Amino acid sequence: MTPYGSFTFFFILVILLAPTVILGLRGxxxxxxxxxxxxxxxxxxxxxxxxxxxxxxxxxxxxxxxxxxxxxxxxxxxxxxxxxxxxxxxxxxxxxxxxxxxxxxxxxxxxxxxxxxxxxxxxxxxxxxxxxxxxxxxxxxxxxxxxxxxxxxxxxxxRYRRFVKDLDAQISGEQYKLYLYEGINKIFRGFLYKYIIGYSINYYVISKLKFIAHSPLEHHLYYMYAYSLYLFFDFAGYSAFAIGVSYVMGIKSPENFNKPFISRNIKDFWNRWHMSLSFWFRDYVYMRFIFWMTKKKWIKNRNTLSNLGYILLFLLMGIWHGLEAQYIIYGLYHALLMVAYNAFERFNKKHKWWPQNKFTHALSVFMTFHFICFGFYIFSGQLFHKGV
Structure with a gap:
């Protein structure tokens, strides 16, 4: 049985976790x-x-x-x-x-x-x-x-040390009420995201694109934006279920999404999208690579080292999804975006070309959103399908 894949699963959870709720409310x-x-x-x-x-x-x-x-x-x-x-x-x-x-x-x-x-x-x-x-x-x-x-x-x-802190925490009945409220709230948000918004995008837009789009270009564009939104609401909905059930069980599992489509640049995006995974790769791949190369003194230029770290990180992340072309290209695409943004940050720090104001912030969000959507379009594999 797929977790959170049917209402039967949620019914079973209600039965299994009823004693947890009773014990929690009693402290x-x-x-x-x-x-x-x-x-x-x-x-x-x-x-x-x-x-x-x-x-x-x-x-x-x-x-x-x-x-x-x-x-x-x-x-x-x-x-x-x-x-x-x-x-x-x-x-x-x-x-x-x-x-x-x-x-x-x-x-x-x-x-x-x-x-x-x-x-x-x-x-x-x-x-x-x-x-x-x-x-x-x-x-x-x-x-x-x-x-x-x-x-x-x-x-x-x-993370184990964070998980164990929750295990050792003494939770009173009043405190557990907050856990329970937060958990139920996240679970209902999951239903909204995954089974209402995500399902609607998939059923009413993606599956009916042949009736909506009037040209191959329109088909690709509509699919790119619809798939990007569907991917977010489906995955964020699942994450909300997982985190919500964790809260009911007294474990504050970390958040996974933080409004990723309002990211102002690609670095900001990876601090908002699938955060537990991106932070894992950052801490255990990127940072260790940087530390190891610095210790060995094989590459002394910090910018070159940082860029190589990004290429390694996102290439591994792409390969982790699979060896199909779209996953590897998706990883390299995001590595390229990170390298390019790195160069832009250095240039702007020196020349102050891109001022910080409301207009540039809005424009940054708009541009980043489109770069992200194109990345998800690559990830979907639709770019490699013929006869669309």
Whole structure:
């Protein structure tokens, strides 16, 4: 059963989380029960596919064993080689699930949510290396963090230390009322975004473009803008569901969207769009690349180094979506935008060519919106379809 994909799923959630709500309103602790709910919910989600269920169990054993082993190792030693090996082994199941279908018929490795579970596991290895995680992690907390069911399929990607703070927080009945109110509000926003606005755009515009558009150019333009809006409302709706259910369970999962279509430049956009993913790539790919290259002193020019970091970051993000041409080109397109904006920032800082006022702000938002929409048009693959 797909999370948040049917009203049946929400009906099951109401039944499963009713005791959580009762305990929360009474100021009682409910995380032990929520761990039990997570097991039941995962069983329901993966009940229709034994292959995916087995893959999830195998992946979890692999990831937890790796994390626990590296934490134990890190207490005594700190070899670069062992760290790199641990990161590679953490990412290996995801890489195999992404790459093997292109070269063979093997599909038993992948399962719903493998990407986001991998991001969590790799994050723990990296933070252990940095000394942010020093103590051995209780197995129940580690499993609960990795397998937290509200965010399993598409995030948001939480951070372990932030997650644990919520687990340890003492929530009174009055405080839980605020959690519950916020959670229900987000869930209803999810229904508005995904099942009303997103559905309407898809049904009344995208699926009927052949009747609306009167030329190939109109078809491409209408599709570009409609798809961009649909993608936002569908994904933001899902995120609202995931975050809302998390709040009901006493966990404040991070926000994933912050009005991305009013971004004033491409950097601002990536601080607003799919934030948990973009921040993950920023912290664990871009920043580490910059630090590593600076330490090695292979590239001394900061601007060149920053631009190479952007190319690496967005190329990996594109490949993460898939090896199809549209995903790789989408990644390179955003890398190009970031490099170009970097150059523009340096030029404007020196020459003060672009003043800061209401008019230039509005124009920046207008221009950025169109660049973003064209990027989503590339991402959709429609650019590569013939006979449109």
């Amino acid at each position: 009682r602790r409910f995380h032990a029960y929520n761990m039990f709910v997570t097991v039941i919910a995962l069983g329901i989600i993966f009940a229709s596919s034994l292959q995916q269920a087995v893959a999830l169990i195998g992946f979890t054993i692999w990831q937890v064993s790796l994390i626990k082993s590296y934490i134990h190792y890190r207490k005594k030693r700190n070899s670069d080689l062992v760290f790199y090996l641990a990161v590679v082994l953490s990412i290996l199941p995801l890489a195999m699930s992404k790459l093997l279908p292109y070269f063979s018929t093997i599909t038993f490795i992948g399962f719903l949510g493998i990407s986001y579970l991998t991001f969590k596991g790799t994050q723990l290895v990296m933070e252990t290396r940095d000394g942010l995680i020093k103590e051995d992690l209780p197995i129940t907390r580690l499993l609960y963090f990795i397998l937290f069911f509200p965010t399993i399929s598409s995030g948001p990607i939480d």
